[in-house]
Amino acid sequence: MASLFSRRRNKAAQNSRVREQKHEGFMRYAGFRWAKISGGLTLLVMASYALIDVSPRHNGGSWYGYTLGTMGALLILWLTMLGVRKRRRSDDHWSLKAWTSAHVYLGLSLAVIGTWHSGFQLGWNVHTLAWALMMLVIVSGMYGIAVYALLPRSLSANREEMTQMQMLEALRAFDRQLHGTAQGLAPADAAPVLAALSENPFAGGMAARLSGRYPRCATAEALAQLGQRRGTSEDVEKVVGLLGQKQAALGRLRRHLRLRALLEIWLYVHVPLTFALIAALSAHVISVFFYW
Ligand code: HEM
């Protein structure tokens, strides 16, 4: 008996360890491997910048400046490849995690590589445009990390209950029952119910999705109107009950959509800025060779 208990406890401990490993995010991947590599690289750049003498002063055009500039540009192209890697369907879950971990930490070290490359000679020109875009991409990435750090727990808690497909299926089931029951209502009572039935759960646009507020929700409206008619018939009671259940299901779906929107919105800044960065960087490199 005792051994059965302890075996169960071991099993539970093992399960929770597996769960922990699964939840071990890309930030901590492989014991902060990429944080260490990027930290080392950053220190190396800073130390060599201080130790190496460039006359008259450090700038992007010295052999040292070219080295850092080339490193930075290659890094930017590699960081951009994450978009391709993400879309390649592969069961190799771990390697995407490794990619993302390296992306985040090497992306951060780029702030030093790019800035130290310029020898801190910033001004109003296309070179500095490339630098500013690079910094904006990095800052938006940091925002993304903050969002991932704050949200995924609630997202997975919500997701574990029901997936989005199941949420929609639940809504449809309430709609079918409402449709059937509304047949027995007087036309004036049935109208708001029919409006609720024809409501698209995805309507409302980005603002509604991000705020989680749907002020013109037809289901809430129908519930308010039919609520005042309670006690007038059995069908009204039934419809009010169903509308309440549908509203709860809609609430779950909208919370889910809100979390997903918060997780995705920053990528609409991060990715287009990446392409602007690549364009400005190309202009920078071409102009530099043009004036050479
Ligand atoms: C991480 C990507 C890069 C960024 C953010 C960047 C940014 C800058 C900035 C802000 C400057 C200072 C401009 C000035 O003096 O007014 C500069 C200078 C320079 N960069 Fe880059 N650069 C990058 C990559 C490269 C690459 C790949 C090359 C060469 C293939 C390069 C070559 C140069 C040269 C030659 C200069 C000196 C230009 C001058 O003094 O007029 N850079 N870069």
Ligand code: HEM
């Ligand atoms: C100039 C440097 C950077 C470039 C060019 C860059 C570019 C990209 C690109 C193209 C993607 C693919 C997104 C997609 O297609 O959905 C991506 C994803 C991502 N980036 Fe960056 N990034 C940079 C720096 C950073 C930094 C510094 C961070 C964090 C501090 C970061 C965090 C992320 C994360 C977490 C993702 C994955 C998003 C997801 O899978 O949902 N990035 N980045």
